[in-house]
Amino acid sequence: MxxxxxxxxxxxxxxxxxxxxxxxxxxxxxxxxxxxxxxxxxxxxxxxxxxxxxxxxxxxxxxxxxxxxxxxxxxxxxxxxxxxxxxxxxxxxxxxxxxxxxxxxxxxxxxxxxxxxxxxxxxxxxxxxxxxxxxxxxxxxxxxxxxxxxxxxxxxxxxxxxxxxxxxxxxxxxxxxxxxxxxxxxxxxxxxxxxxxxxxxxxxxxxxxxxxxxxxxxxxxxxxxxxxxxxxxxxxxxxxxxxxxxxxxxxxxxxxxxxxxxxxxxxxxxxxxxxxxxxxxxxxxxxxxxxxxxxxxxxxxxxxxxxxxxxxxGAKNFHFVHKSADVKKVVNATIDAAFIYSGQHCTACSRLYAPQSKWAEISEAMKQELDKKNIGDPTDFSTFSSAVINDVAFRRIINYINDAEKKEENEIVYGGGYSSGIGYYVEPTVIVCKKPFDPLMTKEIFGPILSVYLYKDDDVNQTFELISKTSEYAFNGAVFARDEEVIKNSKMNLRYAASNLFINNGCRKSTNQQNLFHGTRQSxxxxxxxxxxxxxxxxxxxxxxxxxxxxxxxxxxx
CATH class of the missing domain: 3.40.605.10 (Aldehyde Dehydrogenase; Chain A, domain 1)
Known part of the structure; x- marks a missing residue:
């Protein structure tokens, strides 16, 4: 009883x-x-x-x-x-x-x-x-x-x-x-x-x-x-x-x-x-x-x-771009997610998966937008982003950049500059990786580096599988597409790759003021x-x- x-x-x-x-x-x-x-x-x-x-x-x-x-x-x-x-x-x-x-x-x-x-x-x-x-x-x-x-x-x-x-x-x-x-x-x-x-x-x-x-x-x-x-x-x-x-x-x-x-x-x-x-x-x-x-x-x-x-x-958040995506939306959302506060936040986008046929257009638009951004003194009201937090972070980040410069399978397509003379400044840097499991694609860098992997246009589902396998983290992710079938498949195939999945919006934060789940795996x-x-x-x-x-x-x- x-x-x-x-x-x-x-x-x-x-x-x-x-x-x-x-x-x-x-x-x-x-x-x-x-x-x-x-x-x-x-x-x-x-x-x-x-x-x-x-x-x-x-x-x-x-x-x-x-x-x-x-x-x-x-x-x-x-x-x-x-x-x-x-x-x-x-x-x-x-x-x-x-x-x-x-x-x-x-x-x-x-x-x-x-x-x-x-x-x-x-x-x-x-x-x-x-x-x-x-x-x-x-x-x-x-x-x-x-x-x-x-x-x-x-x-x-x-x-x-x-x-x-x-x-x-x-x-x-x-x-x-x-x-x-x-x-x-x-x-x-x-x-x-x-x-x-x-x-x-x-x-x-x-x-x-x-x-x-x-x-x-x-x-x-x-x-x-x-x-x-x-x-x-x-x-x-x-x-x-x-x-x-x-x-x-x-x-x-x-x-x-x-x-x-x-x-x-x-x-x-x-x-x-x-x-x-x-x-x-x-x-x-x-x-x-x-x-x-x-x-x-x-x-x-x-x-x-x-x-x-x-x-x-930790996190290794991703943006997946389909060939049907709106390029302008992709570029603006990715720059915002990857480079605000020099990428030093757990919702930062640090890896981008883009279709080969669209990369030239995305890359050019991204370069044009990044050229407009002011990286400098945070007390200046026009500054987009400033220095990284300290010497330890600075050295960790530039080691990835220096390693990328030495490897034939990596190409720095934007940025790559840095200086610690006055402050710990690292330029917004975009690096294309030929190998999907390159450390740039798998490791949490926590800095202003966006690693890019270019997939064959028809390998959409294979790329979803790749995204899920690549990282030990699973916090945020985003899918950019206008093809409803692709969006539907992404929700199923990426279900364990991110605790917060955004469709046609950047992974940095919810625009609907929703609270985020705090991730699975090692996140x-x-x-x-x-x-x-x-x-x-x-x-x-x-x-x-x-x-x-x-x-x-x-x-x-x-």
Whole structure:
């Protein structure tokens, strides 16, 4: 009897979650992009913030339980990618004793945080979003421009994404907390659903390229009641610290999110010693996530919970072009996807499959459009793209270019130039590869290189198969065609080659504002596309079922 009831209870809550995730539509006020190019007032305010940050040379602390700590280790420097001789900010890595303090503080303050109602937590998130959209906006954009090398419009796109994410996650939590279970026996049973935090703390490890992602990795688990240790990328540290200050000003309880500049591997080696470690929310390199798996695996039996390891990792996104495609659409979408932010984002297009009969036309149109693009200082409002993030990235990217120049089977048809004298600049580069499994076609380069393979016009299905086999990643892909039969076949044959497949649109982002799935294979395991999916991942839902005792039964017992 108890087994049947338990099964029914489990089935009820599982059905509820599936139906709710399927039907939930989160509505909120979306942040609107700044038109810096045509709005003189906002343009001047941004320039002022840029000048302030350059002159200030911010010292970024470690923050644990609301206390700013300056470590005693070697000073680390954040330099501007486009002017790498200029220091933007300074910081020191957190030390081993700080990790223990952060873990103890997380578990202590968490007990207070879980008593704060979802509504009160959401109010903090909404206030933070308002601060970032208004009071902190130009400062945050300036930090992203200078620290991460994004243009003004790209930086503001990042800020808007964070504002929208905070509002969407807050709205989703309110809806989730108000949901009620279907009760099929209300006369005898009272069944309730509770949004419950996990019994421990989460480690959030962010990438260099997206402040919105880095902050979101920490914000989402904290919103549902978890304590979080947040480790932003060094290059993203200044913008992340500004976001952290906005959370503090909005009233976030001290210690719910600890801010720790440090090394990824060293952080995990220390934090895995706690039995209350419950998971990692990660975005970054596949190799780094594999290291995290290997660090956690030997300690599994030491933890109170099986850790949840959520990741969005590498990508080798593709554009497939059919001979029936609109060439202008192909060219514009491919340049946008391949070369915005120098291809340093997980949705960048890095491989193009084009029919031999169309390549001359595509190539010429691409050259003409790329010639119009300004690659330079990101503080210049006319800049299309700027320098790559640092010396390590610069050397990795130019090694691919240098290797391509030496091989007869590769032809650089555009770009190929680079310079590190002032900043880490690499020209948008297009390389035709005669071999479909050339490293340029298979490896994640994370830079402004577009690798092209030319297939025979009639080998469409064979090329679909080739695309699926070529890469260990499966994040985004796009198909350009006007032939309906080709489009139909692409959906079937490329079903495992991309988690987000775009037809006649570039792979960089959804123009319909849809959230993207985070890939399969080595592209990660963070499956949820909606904010709600991700919210549920970092909570431990609880069913509370109370059997009502009738008055006559109570009298008999007495």
């Amino acid at each position: 108890f087994g049947i009831r338990g099964h029914l209870a489990k089935s009820r809550i599982t059905d509820f979650m599936q139906v709710f995730v399927r039907n939930c539509r989160v509505a909120y006020n979306r942040a609107k992009p700044m038109d810096y190019e045509n709005d003189a007032a906002n343009r001047n305010m941004l320039r002022n913030e840029i000048n302030v940050l350059i002159q200030k040379k911010q010292v970024i602390p470690t923050v644990i339980a609301g206390e700013e700590i300056c470590a005693n280790g070697e000073e680390q420097q954040i330099r501007m990618p486009h002017k790498h001789k200029q220091i933007l900010a300074r910081f020191q890595y957190a030390e081993s004793e700080h990790y223990k303090v952060a873990m103890d503080a997380a578990m202590r303050i968490r007990e207070q945080w879980i008593t704060v109602s979802p509504k009160e937590r959401v109010e903090i998130w909404m206030k933070t979003a308002d601060l970032l959209e208004k009071e902190y906006r130009h400062r945050l954009n300036a930090a992203i421009i200078l620290g991460q090398g994004k243009t003004c419009s790209q930086a503001d796109e990042d800020t808007c994404a964070l504002v929208n994410f905070l509002r969407a996650s807050g709205t989703a939590l309110i809806k989730l907390s108000k949901r009620k279970l279907k009760n099929f026996n209300a006369d005898e049973i009272d069944a309730r659903f509770k949004v419950r935090a996990m019994n421990g703390f989460v480690v959030a490890i962010g990438p260099f390229n997206m402040t919105s992602i880095s902050a979101g990795l920490a914000a989402l688990p904290a919103l549902v009641g978890n304590a979080v240790v947040w480790k932003p990328s060094d290059s993203c540290l200044l913008s992340s610290y500004i976001v952290y200050q906005a959370f503090q000003k909005a009233g976030l309880l001290d210690g719910i999110i600890s801010f720790l500049p440090t090394n990824d591997e060293y952080l995990l080696r220390c934090l895995r010693q706690s039995e209350y470690f419950v998971g990692v929310n990660f975005t970054g390199k596949t190799e780094t996530f594999n290291t995290i798996w290997n660090l956690i695996r030997p300690c599994i039996r030491c933890f109170r919970n099986f850790p949840r390891l959520a990741s969005a990792c 990660g395991n963070r499956r949820g596309a909606t904010v709600l999916d991700r919210l549920i991942r970092w909570c431990s839902p609880q069913l509370i079922e109370t059997t009502k005792i009738k008055d006559d039964e109570c009298k008999k017992t007495c």
